[in-house]
Amino acid sequence: MSISSTTIHWFLACKASDVPHNGGVCVKYGEEQIALFYFARKDQWYATQNLCPHRKQMALSRGMTGTVKDEPKVACPFHKKTFSLLDGRCLSDEGECALTVYPVRVTDGLVYIGVSEETAMVAV
Amino acid sequence: MKIVVIGNGMVGYKFCEKLLAKSAKTSVELVVFGEEPRPAYDRVHLTSWFEGKTGDELLMASTEWYAQQGIRLHLADPVTAIDREKKTVQAHSGILETYDYLVLATGSAAFVPPIPGVEKKGVFLYRTIEDLEMMTAYALHARTGTVIGGGLLGLEAAKALLDLGMTNIHVVEFAPRLMPRQIDDKGSLLLQEKLGQLGLKVLTSKNTKKITGEDHITGLQFTDDTFLKTDMLVISAGIKPRDELAKAAGLETGPRGGIVVNDQLQTSDSSIYAIGECALYQNMIYGLVAPGYEMAEVVAAHLSSEIKAFTGFDMSTRLKLVGVEVASFGDPFSPAGNCHSIVFEDRLKGIYKRIDITPDGQQLLGGILIGEASAYNMLLQTVKNKLALPPDPATLLMGPPKEGTPAGAGVDALPDEALICSCESVSKGAICEAVTAGHESFDEIKKCTKAGTCCGGCAPMVKDIIATTLKSQGKYIRNVICEHFTYSRQEMLDLIRIKSLRSFDEVLDHYGQGDGCEICKPAVASILASLWNDMILAKGNDTAQDSNDRYLANIQKGGTYSVVPRIPGGEITPEKLIAIGEVAQKYNLYTKITGGQRIDLFGAHLSDLPLIWKELIDAGFESGHAYGKALRTVKSCVGSTWCRFGLHDSVSYAIRIEERYRGLRAPHKIKSAVSGCIRECAEAQSKDFGIIATEKGWNLYVCGNGGSKPQHAVLLAADLDSETCIRYIDRFLMFYIKTADPLTRTATWLNKLDGGIDYLRNVVVQDSLGIGAQLEGEMQALVDSYKCEWREVVENPELRRRFSHFINSPEEKDPTVKFETLRNQKKAAEWK
Incomplete structure (x- = not known):
């Protein structure tokens, strides 16, 4: 059971050139919304849920990205809560829920986001 | 060395903490007995238990802490006997411990007056968490x-x-006033009034004869033959030191209780100390936590072979009682013949302040503050350090210094010995020393000195001391933007201009590190816009903009946006009104008139923004920059064109000004207004710059704002002709843009500006720096390069593409957006 739950399904999100440098976009995956970020200076990609857990707003893809001591983060446009893009934890408020993070892979200029098989089943 | 501590309250705990900090853990064996089931908790904030804090949250430290420190902690185990000959203590559980030194921190118990009936059900004490639990039930x-x-x-x-x-x-007090040891009759009366408003009735000069009721309390019978019906009673009539153990061991105690101690807090047996509320020092019991901590410090020092003595303690206090600030400091009851009192009373606001000064007017003796106590810290320091008083001591009572008076003007005068944090007994000297050693932030100072960690009342003063210490070291207080740029905004602006940098990435490459963040990105983007006026979404600067600037609209609840077209001076034709109405209807937008005399359209989906703006631009509108740290509106009254009082055409002038500065980006938003006469219908004196018509021309006011801290604008220059007025505004705005910190409104900027309005007037009107022409030239360049950024987006397919919610489904709107209906319009669904 636990093996199947870690199986990752990679879906095609968009072209790498669709994503603004050092910013984010929102990717639709079934009924879900995933925020995808591109750190052009380091050529790094990150993906999290688009929903900010603070006020349950679909907004993180429109947030400002940046780093704190080299850890990549995003700030929600609503109240500037910041979240780590590495593990999704809230950096500005210890009591806040963490974000779900997703792995990202870029091949031939195409961006793929990895979702676990269950998520895939529910979503498709 | 083996030390046994009897009593695990706040002071007993603090002793352990301080002792361990002073000595190597291995050299001390520490055993603690506590009679309560919990380890030491914050009794000072006991009331917060009723506000939802749990017992665990009130703990000074968890039981794990004691274990980690190697302390053997015996809880719910009172010590029953001390054998001074054998140097042992016997606990209730049977545990027998030997000691080299014994510390009594047994505290105090509630004093229960001998009133018949105190044993009845429904009568409580207010002392421990268990008391609170029983009261609640x-x-x-x-x-x-x-x-x-x-x-x-x-x-x-x-x-x-x-x-x-x-x-x-009801609160029943035996004395003729409340808090008889801290405040005077007038103060008490005012406090009673305030408490009355909150539903607490105060009965003074009342002596309770007996508590009535069979099994349970039903009321109080007073000696004046009055009766008060009550279902429940809490007795809090003072404390009595817990000295019974000491007495039984033959230690010297006072006639009215308390274990007698010397300057080292040693009892009559030199290997036994007493600290906190059980100790009697020079016939005085100190019933506050701060002196208890100081006693703990002295004993910890003494046992670590440091030289330190207890020399009494200032009983000044400041606290919030049921939401009312009450403070007394120094000697609040100097005899009338030996002092002059200055009293300030405002019964409407519920403020009473009294200070007593020496008859020669040189020194402050003490005083009382009720209802408003922000001056407490400085007044206390003035008493303690015998600082010289200002020529007019009454100014000491006039509330907090205005924000922005040079930081720390007060702390400079304090001597190094001045005690800044009385809870943790940290002196000014200790803080300065820590700053000099490299702990330059408040957080670091808290960590290494503990100053400001207990009640937090000294925080503003600690911050001031950090700032002045850095300054006095000739250390330029680096007002840096964030971890990515170690420059102030003003320095950044100069550097970017000199190197002609035009994008955030270039700036980061030249002067920064890391990837930037939500603080430096908008700050740099704003500087770039103020310098070059390039389209803000161009050159990769789109993602450096603050979230609203990035989409040229204001994000609202639910994730939709609001749209504000510019309506200069608030003047609009019927045709344009209709156009706005039609757009609102077509895109189903909620409409509201704003405070700045324009119309806000709410509830626009991201992907509709370019479509909405296309129609607005076709109808002759342009961006109103409501989303930017930029010029917002220039409000106007109707002026001489219609109004029978109007002196000049304020609408035309407002439009001219709004069109001159539209799109101007600045450290913060800028608002303006023009009034046609002194009746001031446009409220120009509440704006960043405001203009009021006079018989001879225009008066120019600057640096006002509304908001949470309203501040009136101040007169910069009077009776100006229209051209001169605009030149002065050019200079004023450009000087502000170049020198202000990020996100600082003009009012705050002026408050922090050395020399204040006089200096600003010199720069703008007298051109004392000789930069007037340069500032005007720079402003003119910005005016000449203005373009409506929404028009640029509408006309540029590449930019338009960014306005969609899903990158992989651009046509689709965010399906989670929900609206509700209110008064025939939509509103955002309430968020969770």
């Missing part, structure tokens, strides 16, 4: 409550009854 069946004792703790207990949902609460 009983309160379920009680509606009215009474407290005996109008001192500090009594009023806290009354607050607890309020929190328990009681109504009809």
Whole structure:
């Protein structure tokens, strides 16, 4: 059971050139919304849920990205809560829920986001 | 060395902490006995238990902490006997411990006056968490409550009854006033009035004869033959030191209780110390936590072979009682012949302040503050350090110094010995030393000196001391933007201009590190816009903009946006009104007139923004920059064109000004207004710059704002002709843009500006820096390069593409957006 739950399904999100440098976009995956970020200076990609857990707003893809001591983060446009893009934890408020993070892979200029098989089943 | 501590309250705990900090853990064996089931908790904030804090949250430290420190902690195990010959203590459980040194921190118990009936059910003490638990259980069946004792703790207990949902609460005090040891009659009267408003009735000069009721309390019978009905009673009539153990061991105690101690807090047996509320020092019991901590410090030092003595303690206090600030400092009761009193009383606002000064007017002796106590720290320091008073000492009472008066003007005058944090007994000297050693932030100072970690009342002063210490070291206080740029905004602006940098990435490459963040990105983007006026979404600068600037609209609840077209001076034709109405109808937008005389359209989906703006631009509108740190509106009254009082055409002038500065980006938003006469219908004096018509021309006011801290604008220059007025505004705005910190409104900027309005007037009007022409030239360049950024987006397919919610489904709107209906319009669904 636990093996199947870690199986990752990679879906095609968009072209790498669709994503603004050092910013984010929102990717639709079934009924879900995933925020995808591109750190052009380091050529790094990150993906999290688009929903900010603070006020349950679909907004993180429109947030400002940046780093704190080299850890990549995003700030929600609503109240500037910041979240780590590495593990999704809230950096500005210890009591806040963490974000779900997703792995990202870029091949031939195409961006793929990895979702676990269950998520895939529910979503498709 | 083996040390046994009897008593695990706040002071007993603090002793352990301080001792361990001073000595190597291995050299000390520490054993602690506590009679309560919990380890030491914050009794000072006991009331917060009723506000939802749990017992665990009130703990000074968890049991794990004691274990980690190697302390053997015996809880719920009172010591029953001390054998001074054998140097052992016997605990209730049977444990026998030897000691080299014994520390008594047994604290105090509530003093219960010998009133017949105190044993009845429904009568409580206010001392321990267990007391609170019993009160809470009983309160379920009680509606009215009474407290005996109008001192500090009594009023806290009354607050607890309020929190328990009681109504009809009485505070009964034997003395003729509340808090008889801290405040005077007038102060008490005012406090009573304020408490009355909160539902607490105060009865003074009342002596309780007996508590009535069979099994349960039903009321109080007073000696003046009056009667008060009550379902429940809390007795908080003072404390009595817990000295019974010491007495039984033959230690010297005072006639009215308390274990007699010397300057080293040693009892009559030199290997036994007493600290906190059980200790009697020079016939005085110190019933506050700060002197208890100081005693703990002295004993910890003494046992670590440091030289330190207890020399009494200032009993000044500042606290919030049921939401009312009350403070007394120094000697609040100097005899009338030996001092002059200055009293300030505002019964409407509920403020009473009294200070006593020496007859020669040179020194402050003490005083009382009720209702507003922000001056407490400085007044206390003035008393303690015998600082010279200002020529007019009454100014000491006039509330907090205005924000922005040079930081720390007060702390400079303090000597190094001045005690800044009395809870943790940290002196100014200790803080300065820590700053010099490289701990340059408040957080670091808290960590290494503990200053400001207990009640936090000294925080502003600690910050001032950090700032002045850095300054005095000739250390330029680096007002840096964030971890990515170690420059101030002003320095950044100069560097970017000199190198002609035009994108955030270039700036980061030249002067920064890392990837930037939500603080430096908008700050740099704003500087770039103020310098070059390039389209803000171009050159990769789109993602450096603050979230609203990035989409040229204001994000609202639910994730939709609001749209504000510019309506200069608030003047609009019927045709344009209709155009706005049609757009609002077509895109189903909520419409509202704003405070800045324009119309806000709410509830636009991201992907509709370019479509909406296309129609608005076709109808002759342009961006209103409501989303930017930029010029917002220039409000106007109708002026001489219609108004019978109007001196000049304020609308035309407002439009001219709004069109001149539209799109101007600045450290913060800028608002303006023009009034046609002194009646000031446009409210120009509440704006960043405001203009009022006079018989001879225009008066120019600057640096006002509304908002949470309203501030009136001040007159910069009077009776100007229209051209001169605009030149001065050019200079003023450009000087602000170049020198202000990020996100600083003009009012705050002026408050921090050395020399204040006089300096600003010199720069702008007298051109004392010789930069007037340059500032005007720079402003003119910005005016000439203005373009409506929404027009640029509408006309540029590449930019338009960014306005969609899903990158992989651009046509689709965010399906989670929900609206509700209110008064025939839509509104955002409430968020969670």
